[in-house]
Amino acid sequence: MTTSTTSRLTLRTLALAYLVALLAVPVLMILWRTFEPGFGAFWESIRTPAAISAMNLTLLIVAIVVPLNVVFGVTTALALVRGSFRGKGFIEAVVDLPFAVSPVVVGVSLIMLWGVGGWFGGVEHLGFRVIFGLPGMVIATIFVTLPFVVREVEPVLVEIGTEQEQAAATLGASGWQTFWRITLPAMRWGLTYGVVLTIARSLGEFGAVTMVSSNFPGISQTLTLLVNSRYIDDQNTYGAYAAATLLMGLAVVTLLLMTLLDRKRSTT
Amino acid sequence: MPPARGTRAPGGRSLQVGLVVTWLSVIVLLPLAALTAKSFAGGVSGFWDAVTAPTALAALRVTILVSVAVALLNAVMGTLIAWVLVRDDFPGKKVVNVLIDLPFALPTIVASIVLLSLYGPDSPVGIHINATRWGLVVALAFVTLPFVVRSVQPVLLEADREVEQAAASLGASGPTTFRRIVLPTLAPAIISGTGLAFARAIGEYGSVVLIGGNIPRETQVASQYIQQAIEIDQPVNAAAVSVTLLAIAFVTLFVLRVAAGRGRRREEEVR
Amino acid sequence: MITVTGARKDFGTFRALDDVSIEIPSGTLTALLGPSGSGKSTLLRSIAGLESLDAGTVVIAGRDVTRVPPQQRGIGFVFQHYAAFKHMTVRDNVAFGLTIRRRPKAEVRAKVDELLEVVGLEGFQHRYPAQLSGGQRQRMALARALAVDPEVLLLDEPFGALDAKVRADLRRWLRRLHDEVHVTTVLVTHDQEEALDVADTIAVLNRGRIEQIGDPDTLYDAPDNQFVMSFLGSVSSVGGTLVRPHDIVLERPAPDDTRANGPGRVLATIERVVRLGFEVRVELRDADGERFAAEVTRGVAQQLGLVAGEQVWAVAPSHAVRDLPQPPDAGVPADAAEADEVASTAGVGEPARA
Numbered sequence: 001m002t003t004s005t006t007s008r009l010t011l012r013t014l015a016l017a018y019l020v021a022l023l024a025v026p027v028l029m030i031l032w033r034t035f036e037p038g039f040g041a042f043w044e045s046i047r048t049p050a051a052i053s054a055m056n057l058t059l060l061i062v063a064i065v066v067p068l069n070v071v072f073g074v075t076t077a078l079a080l081v082r083g084s085f086r087g088k089g090f091i092e093a094v095v096d097l098p099f100a101v102s103p104v105v106v107g108v109s110l111i112m113l114w115g116v117g118g119w120f121g122g123v124e125h126l127g128f129r130v131i132f133g134l135p136g137m138v139i140a141t142i143f144v145t146l147p148f149v150v151r152e153v154e155p156v157l158v159e160i161g162t163e164q165e166q167a168a169a170t171l172g173a174s175g176w177q178t179f180w181r182i183t184l185p186a187m188r189w190g191l192t193y194g195v196v197l198t199i200a201r202s203l204g205e206f207g208a209v210t211m212v213s214s215n216f217p218g219i220s221q222t223l224t225l226l227v228n229s230r231y232i233d234d235q236n237t238y239g240a241y242a243a244a245t246l247l248m249g250l251a252v253v254t255l256l257l258m259t260l261l262d263r264k265r266s267t268t
Numbered sequence: 269m270p271p272a273r274g275t276r277a278p279g280g281r282s283l284q285v286g287l288v289v290t291w292l293s294v295i296v297l298l299p300l301a302a303l304t305a306k307s308f309a310g311g312v313s314g315f316w317d318a319v320t321a322p323t324a325l326a327a328l329r330v331t332i333l334v335s336v337a338v339a340l341l342n343a344v345m346g347t348l349i350a351w352v353l354v355r356d357d358f359p360g361k362k363v364v365n366v367l368i369d370l371p372f373a374l375p376t377i378v379a380s381i382v383l384l385s386l387y388g389p390d391s392p393v394g395i396h397i398n399a400t401r402w403g404l405v406v407a408l409a410f411v412t413l414p415f416v417v418r419s420v421q422p423v424l425l426e427a428d429r430e431v432e433q434a435a436a437s438l439g440a441s442g443p444t445t446f447r448r449i450v451l452p453t454l455a456p457a458i459i460s461g462t463g464l465a466f467a468r469a470i471g472e473y474g475s476v477v478l479i480g481g482n483i484p485r486e487t488q489v490a491s492q493y494i495q496q497a498i499e500i501d502q503p504v505n506a507a508a509v510s511v512t513l514l515a516i517a518f519v520t521l522f523v524l525r526v527a528a529g530r531g532r533r534r535e536e537e538v539r
Numbered sequence: 540m541i542t543v544t545g546a547r548k549d550f551g552t553f554r555a556l557d558d559v560s561i562e563i564p565s566g567t568l569t570a571l572l573g574p575s576g577s578g579k580s581t582l583l584r585s586i587a588g589l590e591s592l593d594a595g596t597v598v599i600a601g602r603d604v605t606r607v608p609p610q611q612r613g614i615g616f617v618f619q620h621y622a623a624f625k626h627m628t629v630r631d632n633v634a635f636g637l638t639i640r641r642r643p644k645a646e647v648r649a650k651v652d653e654l655l656e657v658v659g660l661e662g663f664q665h666r667y668p669a670q671l672s673g674g675q676r677q678r679m680a681l682a683r684a685l686a687v688d689p690e691v692l693l694l695d696e697p698f699g700a701l702d703a704k705v706r707a708d709l710r711r712w713l714r715r716l717h718d719e720v721h722v723t724t725v726l727v728t729h730d731q732e733e734a735l736d737v738a739d740t741i742a743v744l745n746r747g748r749i750e751q752i753g754d755p756d757t758l759y760d761a762p763d764n765q766f767v768m769s770f771l772g773s774v775s776s777v778g779g780t781l782v783r784p785h786d787i788v789l790e791r792p793a794p795d796d797t798r799a800n801g802p803g804r805v806l807a808t809i810e811r812v813v814r815l816g817f818e819v820r821v822e823l824r825d826a827d828g829e830r831f832a833a834e835v836t837r838g839v840a841q842q843l844g845l846v847a848g849e850q851v852w853a854v855a856p857s858h859a860v861r862d863l864p865q866p867p868d869a870g871v872p873a874d875a876a877e878a879d880e881v882a883s884t885a886g887v888g889e890p891a892r893a
Contacts, residue, residue, distance in 0.1 A: 102491050118302060
């Protein structure tokens with residue numbers, strides 16, 4: 001469009017002002033508030049026993065969720081792209097479902113299934129505590145991150161087609177050999193991207209986890225729960241800022257990784 | 269493509285499908301089924317009573333009202349930002365482009381804290397929107413920012429600029445060209461981005477939990493109502509409002525999908 | 540030696556192979572030639588084990604491999620779109636089959652070096668497929684297939700994705716390679732020129748059946764039916780009689796000529812005279828408006844003084860006319876079950892069809 005310089009500058013100013021007020025200033029603000037008392041204060045605030053425990057729990061959840069999502073995500077993508085079976089469209093829709101479900105609703109659904117009086121509530125008598133235990137937080141996180149790996153791997157599988165796999169077969173490779181040597185390397189960037197998205201969401205999930213966690217400081221708090229309870233329960237505003245800054249740092253790393261991977265993906 | 273011999277899936281295709289179906293059932297379908305069953309534990313009338321309880325209804329009303337406002341805000345600002353990012357050029361554009369994704373990468377509770385630090389009780393700029401509907405709008409605008417930008421951007425990149433130049437050569441002014449030529453091309457992307465932003469906004473919890481204030485009938489949104497209902501042990505109420513939220517999200521996404529399909533067909537006919 | 544007996548294959552309601560039997564002797568280079576959807580690719584893929592037959596058997600080197608997966612058939616397969624392993628270097632691509640078989644490193648190295656030299660890619664071993672031209676990629680794919688010392692080499696439209704010049708070079712190179720290596724080779728193509736150029740034996744397929752098998756000369760000079768005649772080489776119809784354009788004899792009408800049109804003999808108007816080097820193509824139209832072409836030498840053209848607008852007798856001499864039956868199911872199917880073939884049908888050398 002042939003736009004005059006004035007209108008172009010106006011539009012630019014409007015867009016940037018919106019972004020500055022909504023994104024940039026708040027983010028800089030919290031950074032300033034976190035580091036104004038000095039880096040030492042920040043460091044101390046994220047080295048309290050409750051914070052360390054929250055960090056560990058968060059990483060533990062990530063460490064359980066990522067491998068499960070990789071295995072089942074890749075399996076699902078392979079079945080959807082390579083297989084032809086009845087109900088494929090339905091499975092496709094189910095994979096997208098978590099995108100449409102509110103995190104709180106995820107939590108409530110899990111309570112209705114696994115909680116006391118739920119369909120699977122009986123497992124508690126077997127000593128397997130899902131709701132208000134680690135399994136509940138893990139399942140909640142899997143629910144909200146389920147589409148990522150599938151949706152990133154699927155288009156790659158479509159694009160590479162089956163010829164390379166057939167060629168490997170004619171050269172003597174078994175199904176598993178073909179998978180490890182041909183299919184998996186071919187989808188490595190898509191898979192990595194899906195894993196990064198999964199990690200980011202797992203680190204940051206709040207709504208679903210808060211519903212199914214007993215939320216005891218030092219025991220069953222993730223980093224996001226820690227931010228919330230410091231702000232609300234402890235009236236420890238600074239502590240909340242510090243923990244949020246830590247999470248934000250992780251998010252920025254994720255963002256950079258995503259940008260780098262995007263470039264990598266488009267060049268290979 | 270016909271599945272060829274010899275490239276059989278590791279473990280066999282049927283085992284694979286069985287595994288996938290089991291996994292999706294346990295993680296996604298059964299919980300949602302249990303939720304739906306619970307919401308109808310008191311029959312249809314029980315469901316209806318739960319959803320139309322004054323606080324529940326008010327929460328749903330606030331949720332939809334605010335989400336519609338945020339969606340519309342996104343439609344305008346998202347399109348504007350996308351346009352500036354594609355057609356304008358200024359130092360630091362690449363940084364801005366990366367920044368757009370920040371709300372997706374940032375944990376929602378952090379978004380809440382971040383906004384509170386600026387617009388909260390001890391705001392350094394003197395803006396206090398804590399515990400108001402404006403607070404909800406800002407929080408939701410923050411977390412849904414990327415939807416419209418990221419769906420409009422690629423379309424704008426691919427748009428044929430010669431068509432715009434042709435319009436200009438025929439005497440159309442800048443605004444006229446935008447309204448008559450550019451906007452119709454972008455419309456599907458804007459609508460789909462706006463719809464996704466709306467679907468995200470109605471279910472949002474983390475970003476509004478701190479800044480929203482959770483005042484019943486004022487700023488309490490549906491997700492907060494659900495959380496509270498669970499806390500005070502009213503699972504049927506929680507389940508019923510949850511199912512309502514789900515239904516709204518599904519309908520939104522379904523309508524989007526149908527609209528997208530129709531739009532695509534129309535464009536193909538032109539070709 | 541490959542023996543296929545009574546092969547049948549259906550894709551849904553489409554019959555890709557309909558009771559096909561063929562014997563391919565050891566050490567020969569055989570082309571499977573036919574239009575899109577004729578079943579030639581399906582036949583090749585069935586020999587490879589990439590498709591399983593609904594009926595019939597495949598025997599390779601005396602071993603019934605009908606139920607044997609492709610991994611154990613002792614074949615080398617080359618795909619139209621190369622199927623290069625994009626994340627591996629040229630060396631790793633070629634070495635793949637040997638690595639799978641856990642051969643000693645030194646042996647793999649020696650074998651790969653040797654093959655890279657054979658296909659003229661020495662010096663390229665550390666490149667990735669994306670850094671090669673199409674022709675180089677296909678030679679890499681060929682080296683990869685040959686590395687495992689296959690019993691038979693199967694090529695599925697191997698040059699279909701290349702441009703005309705590279706294609707012609709590569710097929711002559713393939714012929715020389717075959718003369719050196721002598722591995723039993725089956726090549727699928729829809730390009731009659733390619734088949735005539737490289738193959739010892741050509742099998743013409745149409746609608747899932749084999750119309751005729753023979754050496755290029757036999758197929759060209761003594762086609763069994765109209766389909767084979769029109770698919771291999773160009774054909775003109777002189778008053779309903781099919782004949783090769785260069786067999787048509789042109790005669791100036793005598794002033795008192797009262798002969799009537801008949802089968803193999805029509806009075807036609809010259810529409811255009813086109814010089815093609817040594818030959819001259821004369822484009823003609825008979826009284827019914829049917830257009831056809833004749834090819835004569837320049838000497839003949841000059842002697843007759845052929846000029847557009849004049850009339851000549853076009854005669855199909857009896858020695859060149861064969862009374863050919865229609866093939867059992869005449870016509871070319873529009874159905875294109877083999878999508879890959881459709882994409883490449885637009886290539887050169889597309890024969891005129893009856």
